[in-house]
Amino acid sequence: MPQEPKPKKKRVPITALTKRNICIKKRDNAKLRDEDLAREYGLDRSTITKILKNREKWLAIDPNSNNAKQKTQKSPKFPQIEESLATWLDMVLGEGAAVSDMQLQEKALEIAQTYGIRNEFQASNGWISKFKLRHQFRSGESPGAGDVSLQVNQQPTIPGTSVLSPAEHSYVNLFPTTYPHTNSKANQTNTLSLGTSTPSPFIPYGASHPTPMGTSYSPSRIYPIPSSITPNFSIENTAFLFCDYQNDIIGMNQNSQTLNQFLSRSRQLFRAVHQARQKRNSITSVSIGTSFRPGYPEVSPNNQNFVLLKLYGRLIEGTKGAEFIDGLVPAETEDDIVIKKRRLDAFYNTDLKMILESRNIKHIVLAGINTGGVILSTTRSACDMDFRITVVKECCFDGSETVQNVLMDEIFPRQGIAAMNVDVILNELR
Incomplete structure (x- = not known):
């Protein structure tokens, strides 16, 4: 007679907390056998x-988290979205901002778009609820609004960067810089204390706020400017490099009169170079932009310069944000060289x-910008290439x-780099 199949043993669900206790x-007790634990907890x-x-x-x-009470630990279907969204949310909440479920959904869909899986991923209400449960976020009332705010223990943000709230895309310094301290003990002038630096507060260039070097910064001229870079300019065998004039990068900087003046003068130089190039073959124009493939395979989690670009879905190849801004778009000819960098x-x-x-x-x-x-x-790099x-x-x-x-008054001149006014160059191009 055929043997009857053995009945399947009923699965005993256990919580993560129980597994932790085991x-x-x-x-x-290293001498405790697996059989003894199985007998104690009624498991195989x-x-x-x-x-x-x-x-x-x-x-x-x-042990006090929601995860500890869960009886199943299923892997998320879209782990890359979860990882990026959780990192973004930690940073935003660390700044004390409130995030509604709707904003969370919008950000999740934006991240899905960068990974090229927007059609597969819907960011449903159920998914958002499970996401918050999996990552131990809890809901609370948002002050002065009916939205649900998420709260979590404050996480450290990337040094030297500002964090965008999901509700408003203010600017963020994606390329952290440092500035030298003043050595006030040595003397009363603004001399540079070499080797000491702190994160830049990201005051817009040209702002009237006091700078960390004092309210009236003036070059110290600790080192004399080499005579070899006394202002003179020749356009023979010269290449003009226009760097990172892209919609996303411009949009991430606070709008100001100084920024507008910079863009106006940059467009003026760009036009002058292209007009002069029609008369002189010795001039080369190179437009240089930063962009990444969908999903950002080029961005390492260790690269703090670009981690925020990935989180906010900026500078993706083929998008409007990665394109050059109006007035600085290279011509579609072999004479205009375009360099794509990562x-x-x-x-x-x-x-x-x-x-x-x-x-x-x-x-x-x-x-260029930044x-x-x-x-x-x-x-x-150019210095090392002579x-x-x-x-x-x-x-x-x-x-x-x-x-x-x-940089303009101290570092560049000291390293043999000429920092020149645009009018000098425009006159030479005429």
Whole structure:
């Protein structure tokens, strides 16, 4: 006679807290056998073995959390969305902001779009509720509003950055910079204390607020400017590098008169270069932009410069945000060179050096947004490659007035980089 199939053993659901207690007992008594634990908790020996195999996971559970009470620990269907959304939410809540469920849904959908899975992911109310439960967020009343605010223990934010709230896209310094301290004990002038720095407060360049170096910063001139960079300018064998004039990057900076003046002067220089190039073949124009593939495979979690770009879905290839702004769009001809980069430095892992050398370029002129980011990084590489370098003062912008002034008045001249007024260059181009 055929044997009757053995009845399936009924699965005994156990909470994460119970699994944690099992691991603690085994940790505190190494001689305790798996069979003894199985008998005590009414489980199969194989179940105990599986629990102990993941002991690090269960021991890390907070016994007072909602996760500890759950009887199932299913892996999320969209782990990449969960990870990005949880990181973003920790940062926002760490700033004391309130986030409604609707804002959470909108952000989740935005992240899904960056990973190219928007059609598969719906960010339903049920998913949001389970997300909050899985990540131990709790709901509370938002002050002065009917929205639900999420609260969590404050998490540290990335040094040198500001955090956007989901409700309003204010600006954020995605390229943290530092500024030198004043050495007030040494003397009463604004001399630089070398080797000491703190995060920039990101005061908009040109603002009237007192800077960390004092209300009336003036160059210290500790080191004399080399005579080799006495202001003179030649456009022979010269390439003009227009860096990061992109919609997303401009949009992440606070609108100000200084920013508008910078953009106006940059467009003026861009037009003058293209007009002069029609008469002189020795001029090269290079437009350089930062962009990433959907999903940001190029962005390491260790790269603090770009982690916020990934979180907020900025500078994705093919999007409007990654395009160059009006008035600084390169012509669709072979004479206008476009360089796509994945880091601050325009030379890093790009073919910029090869292109400049093939055109016998000896001198580069830089303009762009974030003087302490793309301009500083690119000049350092260019110096090591023995290019002559000019930076255009009015056509370089940084969110920190101090960073802008220190680089233009102290650092660049000391390193043999000419920081020149745009009018001098415009006159030479005419």
